[in-house]
Every structure is written in structure tokens, then in C-alpha cells.
Amino acid sequence: MEIKKETIKHLAELSRIKLTEKEEEHLLKDLAKIINHFNELEEINTSKVLPINGGTNNLNIFREDNPENPYQGQGKESFPENKEGFLNIPSVF
Amino acid sequence: MLELQNLTIKNFYEGLKNKKFKALEIVQAFLKSIKKENEKINAYLFLNEENAIKQAENIDLKIAQGKEINFLNGAPLAIKDNILIKDLPCTASSKILENYIASYDATVIQKLKEKNAIFLGKTNLDEFAMGSSTENSAFGPTKNPYDLERVPGGSSGGSAAAVAANMAIAALGSDTGGSIRQPASLCGLVGLKPTYGAVSRFGLIAMASSLDQIGPITKTVEDAAIIFEAISGKDDFDATSSEINLNFKKDILNPNIENIKNLTIGLPKEYFIGGLDKETENGLNLALENLKNLGLKFKEISLPHTKYALSCYYIIMPAEVSSNLARFDGIRYSRAYNEKSLLEMYLKNKSLFGEETKRRIILGTFVLSSGYYDAYYKKAQQVRALILEDFKKAFEEVDVIFAPTSPTIAFKIGEKTSDPLSMYLSDVFTIPANLAGIPAISIPVKNYYKNKNELPVGFQLMTKHFQEKNILELGQVYEKLINN
Numbered sequence: 001m002e003i004k005k006e007t008i009k010h011l012a013e014l015s016r017i018k019l020t021e022k023e024e025e026h027l028l029k030d031l032a033k034i035i036n037h038f039n040e041l042e043e044i045n046t047s048k049v050l051p052i053n054g055g056t057n058n059l060n061i062f063r064e065d066n067p068e069n070p071y072q073g074q075g076k077e078s079f080p081e082n083k084e085g086f087l088n089i090p091s092v093f
Numbered sequence: 094m095l096e097l098q099n100l101t102i103k104n105f106y107e108g109l110k111n112k113k114f115k116a117l118e119i120v121q122a123f124l125k126s127i128k129k130e131n132e133k134i135n136a137y138l139f140l141n142e143e144n145a146i147k148q149a150e151n152i153d154l155k156i157a158q159g160k161e162i163n164f165l166n167g168a169p170l171a172i173k174d175n176i177l178i179k180d181l182p183c184t185a186s187s188k189i190l191e192n193y194i195a196s197y198d199a200t201v202i203q204k205l206k207e208k209n210a211i212f213l214g215k216t217n218l219d220e221f222a223m224g225s226s227t228e229n230s231a232f233g234p235t236k237n238p239y240d241l242e243r244v245p246g247g248s249s250g251g252s253a254a255a256v257a258a259n260m261a262i263a264a265l266g267s268d269t270g271g272s273i274r275q276p277a278s279l280c281g282l283v284g285l286k287p288t289y290g291a292v293s294r295f296g297l298i299a300m301a302s303s304l305d306q307i308g309p310i311t312k313t314v315e316d317a318a319i320i321f322e323a324i325s326g327k328d329d330f331d332a333t334s335s336e337i338n339l340n341f342k343k344d345i346l347n348p349n350i351e352n353i354k355n356l357t358i359g360l361p362k363e364y365f366i367g368g369l370d371k372e373t374e375n376g377l378n379l380a381l382e383n384l385k386n387l388g389l390k391f392k393e394i395s396l397p398h399t400k401y402a403l404s405c406y407y408i409i410m411p412a413e414v415s416s417n418l419a420r421f422d423g424i425r426y427s428r429a430y431n432e433k434s435l436l437e438m439y440l441k442n443k444s445l446f447g448e449e450t451k452r453r454i455i456l457g458t459f460v461l462s463s464g465y466y467d468a469y470y471k472k473a474q475q476v477r478a479l480i481l482e483d484f485k486k487a488f489e490e491v492d493v494i495f496a497p498t499s500p501t502i503a504f505k506i507g508e509k510t511s512d513p514l515s516m517y518l519s520d521v522f523t524i525p526a527n528l529a530g531i532p533a534i535s536i537p538v539k540n541y542y543k544n545k546n547e548l549p550v551g552f553q554l555m556t557k558h559f560q561e562k563n564i565l566e567l568g569q570v571y572e573k574l575i576n577n
Contacts (some may be wrong), residue, residue, distance in 0.1 A: 055530025
């Protein structure tokens, strides 16, 4: 498939990444080449193959939801802006 | 005192135990070496000097009091800077995390702390572990200690260079598509990527969660076995981790030569169809010859979907990257720009991502986007199943698979940066083990010496899930053979 500049712009918007004109051009060129390489996968008939999504066969792994989790609350120490123990962000509305 | 270059975890432990030297002497010798070498090589991003000295003094006190010590007591290690150590910076070599201080220990760090290992510092990597040369670091490239004009490999290039340049006794790296094994190969070291799930990923900054594994980069296979034994096992904080048989853990430190002789080694024809440089080809032939002298059985096998592994990986990995890296938005962890609106804040902070990181996020967003999901992402997951199936079939006939680690020796800095696809090909032989989740190790073909105008070559051994024993035992027998 052919990848267009509009596609790149759209993907960048979805990813919340601002690209410069030059970056867009580079990405267009690189992605076209990389995605073209992917076309070799069409040679393989996968109609009867079940997809796998990981390296493990582990299923439904549970653990006690222990309130004594030693890590509880520690993340907030690394908040860039801490206000009375809450993460400070710009107003959303 | 031993020369730093001859120091392994094993003989460091013996030296401490027999009071040949003190932990503090060795730690200070490493710190001195770092001060001399790091300026040229750029392996370390941060040092943990004060703590390292304090820890070494504690170990010496313990020994003076006649207390028992274990293999890793006082061992001065280098840690890849995408693994969290509480209260130390963790940047993943990204500008976006430049000011981030880890608020907890990764499970592997916790386990090494319990053994009283010493952390000398945090090592350079390709940003978020994305690359094969450590050139994608926001804090400058790392140089190969064997030739400063060449790359050390990547993404764990800082860890490999630190060990190769006598700036640490051993190191931890992470491997998503070859990031432990390829730099180990290019720096003349041993690199183990454990089975997916053998080592907890808790506290590793995630790149592609279904592929990432933490593992050791060491001078000997024996040292790799010691670290693997220490860091592996089930962890409640990583639901994909699994328990490992304890007897088996003991066995890997006491290889049985008779067991080794019963192993059958598979030679996959798809890995030997050309594309290797001359040095690598010669090196692999030498390794094969050495292995044949051990009296092992060899068998040609086929892994028919090998040629599709690279495409498969470069769909699945960026897809996971695009979702894992969404959390680095300037809101949590680290904030370089404070803007009036959320959108502006996202855009401004994410502009700190490097070129390769942006490329993979955009590519991952593409393969997951509506209309392309089935053609790319789902297709890649199906091909991944076929690659796993290939290995399962092969392991009905053989115990271990022999393969190249990297198609080339260390390449020149800047040689591959303009063409991402040629850089991606560096991982062509290491990616399949990650896709299938099997363990794999890179071992130097022979002993390499700096200033001898020769660059290291490694070979790779792969085996069945959770059978690290096979490759760690065989590797130890191999290195004893070449050392004699």
C-alpha cells in the first residue's frame, strides 16, 4: 500500500506528536520502505493460524490484593508537580 | 591483586573469601578505571560512587567478622539505565526522562540487593532500548572499547562497553530483539536472554512487553549462570513471570560434562544462507569446530519461517511501543514544559523524543489503526505463532540450536544511521528467540584481546523454554575448552 503525507499527519496527531515539515518527509520515506518490506508476509497463508499475543502461556494469574503492598503511594514522590500529595496538571476544561 | 581484566564474579568471590583483596580495593580500582575510560567510551550516564564505597566497606566488615558470603557479595555491577534503582535517576537515555528519579527498585535490583551486590552506576542505551548501536541515546553514543570508531552494539551498548573496558565486573541489560546478545557479541562478552517469564520485568521501563527480558552481560558463561540464578523466579508484580525449578538452578552452576555429550545440536539451514561478513563466518566455523571436538551430535534442521521474523517483529514491537510510551506525556514522571492546555503540554513534552522513538511510535500507531490492523498486526501475530511452531518442531529433534548472533562484527559509528532498515537487519538472527520466547545466549568464539587489531565475534545457542540449563552448561564446557 502507498502511504501518504496525510496519513503521517493523522498518525502524528493520534500519537500527540508534533512533527516538523522535515520530519514528516523523512518519516514518509522511511515508513514507505519499511511497510513495503512487510508485504513479504502476504506470501504466507495464515487463514488457519490462531494469532498469539505473547511469549507466555500463563492464563488468569491472580494474587492477593494486599493493602500492605510495599510500593503503595511511592509513585507520588516522583510527580513532577505535587500539590498536597496530588498530581498537579493544567485545567482540563 | 588481580588485574581488573581477569576479574570475574567467580574469582572475585574466591579472592574475597580467601582474603586476597578487599571489596573496597576492587570497587575503588573500578571507579578509578571508570574515571579514566568513561570520557572516551561514554558507557556510564551516572555513577553511584558514594553508595558503592559504603556497600564495599560493609562487605569487608562482614568478612572480617567471619560471616558467610555468597557469589554476588560485593560484586561491582553496571545496570542499564532502563532498570529502576530507588533514588537514582532512570532516563532510558531519553530527554523526556532526564529529571526522573526512580521511586522504587526493580525486582531484579531488589534480588541483587538481597545478595549485597554493588551497583557502580547506570549505563547508556539507545533511547528506550530502541536500536542496535547505542547511537540513538539522547546523551551521545557509546564507543566500542575494541575500536573507538565503532559501535558497541545495542541497545545495551553501555552495559557491554562497561564490562569490556574494565569498568564493571558484569552488567544487566534488557533484550527485546537482541539488545543483550548483539552488544555482547560485538564486545567479546557473554550475553544471556532468558526465557520470556524467567526473570521479572517489574521495574524495567517497558518497550515491547511481550518480548522484553532482563538478563546478564558477563565475561564468562559461569558468571551469566550466577546472575541468572540470582535474578530469576516468579514475582507477584509481574503476572507473566514463572517459577523456575530450584534443582535446575543449582545444576547450572555445576555443569555435568556427561550430560552435555548427550545433547544434539541443530544447525538451521535458514541461518546459514549467506549475508555474514567474512570475520563472522570464520568465527562461526571455528566455534563449530570447537563444539565438534566436544563429541556432540549435529543435525541439520529447518526453521522455514525465519525469513519473515524481521517483518513480524517490526510490526509487533512498534505496536507495543506506541502503547507503552504513551505514558511519557509530561504529566507524570518528568515534565520539561509546563503549558496552559493539556494538548500543548503533550505536544511540547513529546517533542523531546528522539527520531527513532518517534518513528516507532508512528509506525506502531499505523499498524494498529483501523483498516490496517488485520493486514499488519493480526497477520504478524499469526506469523509469530508459525515461528514458535517451527521451534517446537525443531526441538523434537534437537536440544540446542547453533546460530550466528550478529551478521557482522562491530560496524563504524554513523555507518547505518541514515537507513533504518539496514540497522534493523542487525537483529535478524536474534529476533526469532524473542518472538518465540525461548532462551538464547551469545558466547565469544574465542578470547579476544584489545589492541590486537581483531574484533570480537560471538555465536548464539538457543534452546527450549525454561531449559537455560542446556545452553549455560554447554557454554561453560565450551569456555573451559577454549581457555585450556
